[in-house]
Amino acid sequence: MSKRREHKIIGLRSTLLSIALFLFFILLSQQFDPYNQSQLANIATLLIAVLSITLLTGASGQISLGQGAIMAVGGYGSALLVTRLGFSMWISFILAIFISALFGLFLGLAAARLSGPYLAGTTLVMALAIPSIAVRFESFFSGDVGLSVDYGMPPVWLTNLVGEISIEEWSLYVVLPFTAAALFAVLNLSNTRTGRTWRAVRDNEVSAALSGINIQRTKVIVFVCASGLAGLAGALYGFRGLVAPSVYPTDLSLTLLTAAVIGGLRSIGGAIFGTFAIVFLPDLIEKITKNLAIPETIGNYLPALTIGTLLLLTVILNPRGAAGALEHIRHRKKH
């Protein structure tokens, strides 16, 4: 197959899958009440951040415990553009990608020299430090109180077109095009020469270097791409109502990593499944605890306990996550 033909097929497939995801969310939202529509918007937002981990850790083997902090960079970038400089929300989302990608460039330059626990430690420190920066430069970042921003009300032209829609549904419509675009980008990156280069670096740096791949540069590029995605997710996440340190706590980074691991670090489908799991499992557990009349002293801790247990079980019994398990079942059926 010629290169051009291969790219065409990959491009077409990525486009179709992104459109399918877009339509899937839209169709699903029609079955949902407004609360679950807002949860779908949450999934669509967090999925972009989880995809950044799929790229960073799954495709290139670099561990980050600080994607939540990069989300904060995107969130603050877009909120400052809107509140201080009067930019439109849409433009600010696009610019948030570049702001966080630039941040990722500097981070990547340092990260390219690190690996394993050293890299994990560095990114974790970043997750802890970013909120403190917002508080330290309080007059600029508004400290703990943060910057109040939101998606606004659904525009009149849309309500004229499709009828009255809830604020929650509108938030989904705002987020979804960005999610589809992010999926398209990740699918393309993963299945072309770039993705293969990243995987070569992940699997064996020495072999990759012997094949002529510039290891340092490749790692920096991955960091830039992943940070751009995380920054976009952070901007969309902040516009739910507030950009503040308490919106991007350290455990947000760990939650994103959990979603990626449960779903399967190396799988985009796994990222989708993992994101659904971390967003909807707490609701499901709350429903069960309510029905079983479990006291709040236990019930309040159950979601974190369940997700934590699921993470441990995944790591111990099924390190390739849900996507890996699915692959295994398919493989057994074939043979």
Add this chain to the structure above:
Amino acid sequence: MNLRKPLILTVVASALVGSLAISSVSASAVSDPGVSASEIVLGMQLPQTGAASPGYNKVDDAARAYFDYVNSKGGVYGRNIKLAVKDDTYKAGLTISSASKLINEDKIFAFFGSIGTQTHVSVIKDINRRKIPDIFVNSGYSGFYTDPKKYPTTFGGLGTYTVEAKILGKYLKEKYADKKIGVLYQSDDFGRNALAGFATAGLKFEAKKTSASFVAGTQGSIGLASQLSQLKENGVEIVIIAAVSSATAVAYATAAQLGYKPSKWAVISVGADATTFQTILGAKGVPAATSAAMLAGTISASHAPAPGEADDEFVKAFKKINDDFNKGPDKRWDNNVMQGMNIAYLATEALLGVGKDLTRAKLIAYLENNGSKLSSAAFAPLGYSKTTHEAFTGFWIGQYDATTLLAPIDGKRVVYTTDSGSGAVTVSNYKRPAIAADALPKVA
């Protein structure tokens, strides 16, 4: 990455996970949501777990206990009051999600008694644009209440931090004119609002010397050693704390470890609950007698009677209801339980005042027009009007004794009143109406 079939399959699997969590969509209501012939649903957001939860996680159970008592007496015009509660762990990201859940799944009529300044900031705009009443908010941040045009549906449930700080600051400045006074505050609107009040009272602090701040929520993990060392090194003799209860306890414990003994502590009321203080220190292995001794002599303020005032008629009535109806995991009688009961009493009074034809708009109008006439356990009236939605406009100043009772200074309770602006601090002449024998509010 192999993407094709697994991707489609996982999308379907994801849909299944999502579908499991979906509740059936209820039929659309004809009146305001959350009100039916038999029920009024209120919703509260608070930290039930996490660093900021100690003490505050009792407010919901206390309020529910009072509502259950009201329900046992026939409810409000035959409607039972139901309280739906969501734990936001004091993180704004969760506050946003849980507000949507209360609005869309629990179908609440109004937000009631939500706790936390920095968390409430994240949802107040959305609540107001949806025209949902947001009543008796457990935050003293004046920015929520002093401009009703900005937040027309939000009404306070605590005196503002500015009012309290002005009253406390005036007392400290006059009483300890010869001492070096410093402040430890959490760096959010709560802390800054209190600082503004102290400044109006003439108390000025020097950054990095007599003024130390910390990020709310970090007191448990990072601690407050550097802040207290700073105050110690700068010779601060009177330490004012404007922070949540858990931070107060950490500050006292840290000061003890550092060998720092200020001649006086003064704590803003929401951070000065004795039971919470002793519980947190107890978990760190400090015996109750020791923690009581640490708290003794601390100056604080209150708008209501101290929970230890056993002869106060409101304390007696609320305590009995707490004993009989509170089903929470920790029903020990303290400031938090008292506050939960008191705002539930006020909410019941307001709902009765609106009448049988209850709507969101009518509740807001009622509170604006009649809120200042509502009575409660507080020794100061609510400040509600069309121009401000501030709650209790007065405080009395007390000092903790060896039994952890906040007793009025010099044995005589004097209630001071002021506004959240630059108005003077004066003595209040408000006389608190008595509570009815059945402990239910009466409205004309």
